[in-house]
Amino acid sequence: MSDSPTELADSFEQILRERETEILRTAFRILGNWADAEDVAQESFLRLHRHGIDFVNDAALRSWLYRVAVNLCLDRVRMSKPFEELPELESASASVEAVIVLDERKRAMMTALGKLALRERAAIVLREIEGLSTAEVAAVLGSSEVTVRSQVAKAIRKLRGLLSGERL
Amino acid sequence: MTDEDVRSLLHSLRDEPVPADSLARVRLAVAERSEAATDLKRFVMPWKFVGLFASVALAIFIVVLLRPAKHAARPTVKVRSEVVVAAKEVPPPAVVKVERPNTVAKPRRQVAPETKLNAQDIVVRIETADPDVVILLIGD
Numbered sequence: 001m002s003d004s005p006t007e008l009a010d011s012f013e014q015i016l017r018e019r020e021t022e023i024l025r026t027a028f029r030i031l032g033n034w035a036d037a038e039d040v041a042q043e044s045f046l047r048l049h050r051h052g053i054d055f056v057n058d059a060a061l062r063s064w065l066y067r068v069a070v071n072l073c074l075d076r077v078r079m080s081k082p083f084e085e086l087p088e089l090e091s092a093s094a095s096v097e098a099v100i101v102l103d104e105r106k107r108a109m110m111t112a113l114g115k116l117a118l119r120e121r122a123a124i125v126l127r128e129i130e131g132l133s134t135a136e137v138a139a140v141l142g143s144s145e146v147t148v149r150s151q152v153a154k155a156i157r158k159l160r161g162l163l164s165g166e167r168l
Numbered sequence: 169m170t171d172e173d174v175r176s177l178l179h180s181l182r183d184e185p186v187p188a189d190s191l192a193r194v195r196l197a198v199a200e201r202s203e204a205a206t207d208l209k210r211f212v213m214p215w216k217f218v219g220l221f222a223s224v225a226l227a228i229f230i231v232v233l234l235r236p237a238k239h240a241a242r243p244t245v246k247v248r249s250e251v252v253v254a255a256k257e258v259p260p261p262a263v264v265k266v267e268r269p270n271t272v273a274k275p276r277r278q279v280a281p282e283t284k285l286n287a288q289d290i291v292v293r294i295e296t297a298d299p300d301v302v303i304l305l306i307g308d
Contacts, residue, residue: 012202020194021186029181034190041194042201049202102180109177128178156171163177164169 011053015061016045022130023069029125030073032114040076044069059136066132067140070122077118105163112162116155119143123151124159 023044027037047068055061113121119141126137127148134152138145292305 013199016195016198020191020198024186024190024194025184028186034187038190038194038197042197045194045198046201046205049198049205105177106181106184109181124178128175129181131179131182156174159174159178160169160171163174 012049015048015053019062019065020045023065026066026125026130027069027073029110029113029129030070030118030122031076032110036076036080040069040072043072063136063139066126066130066136067142070126070140074118074122108163109159112159115162116158120151120155120158123148124155127152128156 020041024037024041027040027044028034031037031040044065048065051064053061055064113125116124122141123137126132126140127134132140134145134148137152138148141148143151291307292303294303294305296303
C-alpha cells in the first residue's frame with residue numbers, strides 16, 4: 001500500500017466502508033448504547049488514519065482495528081456508567097410473532113451481556129457474535145488462548161443462567 | 169436453555185443490521201476529521217522540510233564559523249616567575265690531553281740515490297726555490 005495522501009485516502013475510505021459496521025456493532029455489544037459506540041468507532045478509524053494502513057495483510061488490519069476499538073470500549077466502560085440502554089435493532093424475520101419473540105430474547109441477551117465482567121463480555125462478543133477465532137480474540141485482548149476459552153466458557157454459563165432466570 | 173441455545177442466540181445478533189443513521193454519523197465524522205488531519209499534514213509537510221533544511225544550514229554555518237584557522241598562532245601564556253634563579257657561568261669543558269701512541273707510520277721520503285760527482289766536473293750549479301731541487305750543469 002502506498003503512502004501518498006490521495007491513495008491513502010482512497011484506501012482508507014474503502015477500509016472505512018468495509019469495517020465500519022463490524023466495529024460499530026462490536027462497540028455497541030460491549031458498551032450497550034449507540035452514542036458511545038459511535039464515538040468509539042469514530043476514534044478507532046481516526047486512529048487508523050493517523051497510524052496509516054501499512055499492514056501485512058487484511059487480517060492484521062482487522063485485528064488491529066478490533067484491538068483499538070475494544071480497548072477504547074474497555075476504557076470507556078471503566079470510566080463511565082454501567083451498561084444500561086437496551087438495543088433497538090431492526091429484525092428481518094418473517095412472522096410478526098416470531099419477530100416479537102426473537103426481539104425479546106435478543107433484548108434479554110443484551111441485558112445479560114451487560115451483566116458480564118468486562119473482559120468476559122469483550123471475549124464473548126468477539127468470539128461468538130463477531131466470529132473471530134480464539135487466537136484472534138487472544139491477540140485483540142492481549143491474553144492467551146487458554147484464557148479466552150475460559151472466559152468464553154464462563155460467559156456462556158453465566159448467560160445461560162441469566163437467561164433462564166437463575167441467580168448467579 | 170442449553171449452551172447451544174445461548175450460542176445460537178449470540179450468533180443471531182451477528183446478522184442484525186446496524187442503524188443507518190449511526191453508520192452515517194460515524195462515516196461523516198470520520199471523513200471530516202480525517203480530511204482535516206490530512207489538510208494539516210499537507211500544510212505541515214513542506215514546513216517540516218524547510219525546518220530541516222534551515223537547521224542543517226545553521227549547523228553547517230556554526231561549524232564553519234567555529235572552525236579554527238589553519239595557521240593560527242598558538243596563544244602565548246605569560247608565566248610570571250616568582251623565583252629568580254641566579255645565572256651561573258658554566259665553565260668551559262676541561263680539555264684533557266690524551267697522549268696517544270703514534271701508530272701511523274710517517275710516509276718515508278724517497279731519496280734519490282746520490283750520484284757521486286767530482287767538484288771539477290760541475291760547471292754551473294743552480295739552486296732553485298725548492299731546496300731539494302738543484303740544477304747542475306756538468307761539463308766534460
